[in-house]
Amino acid sequence: MPEVETVRRGLIPHWVGRRISFVDLRRPDLRFPFPDGFDEGLTGATVVGIGRASKYLLIRLDNGLTWLSHLGMTGVWTIDADGEGKHDHVYVEFDDGALTATYTDHRRFGIMDLFETADETDHKLLAGLGPEPLTEEFTPEALKASLHGRRSPIKTVLLDQRVVAGLGNIYVSEILHRAGISPLKTAAQVAGKSGRIVVAVERMWEQTNEVIFEAIEAGGSTISDFRGVDGSGDLGYFPHQFTVFNREGEGCKREGCGGTVRRIVQSGRSTFYCSRCQN
Ligand SMILES: [Zn+2]
Numbered sequence: 001m002p003e004v005e006t007v008r009r010g011l012i013p014h015w016v017g018r019r020i021s022f023v024d025l026r027r028p029d030l031r032f033p034f035p036d037g038f039d040e041g042l043t044g045a046t047v048v049g050i051g052r053a054s055k056y057l058l059i060r061l062d063n064g065l066t067w068l069s070h071l072g073m074t075g076v077w078t079i080d081a082d083g084e085g086k087h088d089h090v091y092v093e094f095d096d097g098a099l100t101a102t103y104t105d106h107r108r109f110g111i112m113d114l115f116e117t118a119d120e121t122d123h124k125l126l127a128g129l130g131p132e133p134l135t136e137e138f139t140p141e142a143l144k145a146s147l148h149g150r151r152s153p154i155k156t157v158l159l160d161q162r163v164v165a166g167l168g169n170i171y172v173s174e175i176l177h178r179a180g181i182s183p184l185k186t187a188a189q190v191a192g193k194s195g196r197i198v199v200a201v202e203r204m205w206e207q208t209n210e211v212i213f214e215a216i217e218a219g220g221s222t223i224s225d226f227r228g229v230d231g232s233g234d235l236g237y238f239p240h241q242f243t244v245f246n247r248e249g250e251g252c253k254r255e256g257c258g259g260t261v262r263r264i265v266q267s268g269r270s271t272f273y274c275s276r277c278q279n
Contacts, residue, residue: 001166072109
């Protein structure tokens, strides 16, 4: 989510107020096929704003439609590139070519869609998203309630976008390490009995907000494929150090711990943690 927020902030000054004058789709699909009438719906419309829900960029158009762009694992928007690369799948011109934008995605896990803005609450990808970190809706009470009774590992449950919207794999490892919670515990164990908020939930809530705040401030994580929208590599380029992510076999950074970072796989994704201070 911090990466997507960085992209959103990067695109706003370039796109908002501009009219889309030409759209070229170089293939029929990304992760899913482009919807019918996608390029026709975009062409001629003016961008009036760019919002975000979790990892979905929501580009608002003056024709009542919203253009959704999810970057998947490797999607990148680049301003004023030539758009001729092998993995350049969508090419857009604004204001009769005064500005161009190219969507590049070599693994093609990205998603694009176009829908009536009025139907957003029913959209299959957007309906049921949980509260986002750093919002009023994201409270220790809400977090506890969504963990209650779930027997999956806390690591897996935190990645569920219905529990917290916008947390990716890297951040969940970081949050659990900072909160001192084992990724192997079940969500229900972390939540504790119904009623009062336990310290573990409080700490996890606090660290979720902090990790995301710091990541947004730094302009996104260190995912190797991530680049700022201007293609300069300035945004999101190793802006900060992770405490556990990608540090298998190295020493735990928690002061006085002395443990070693381990890597395990949960639900097909890597989890990095310290078995000494996360329990
Ligand atoms: Zn440790």
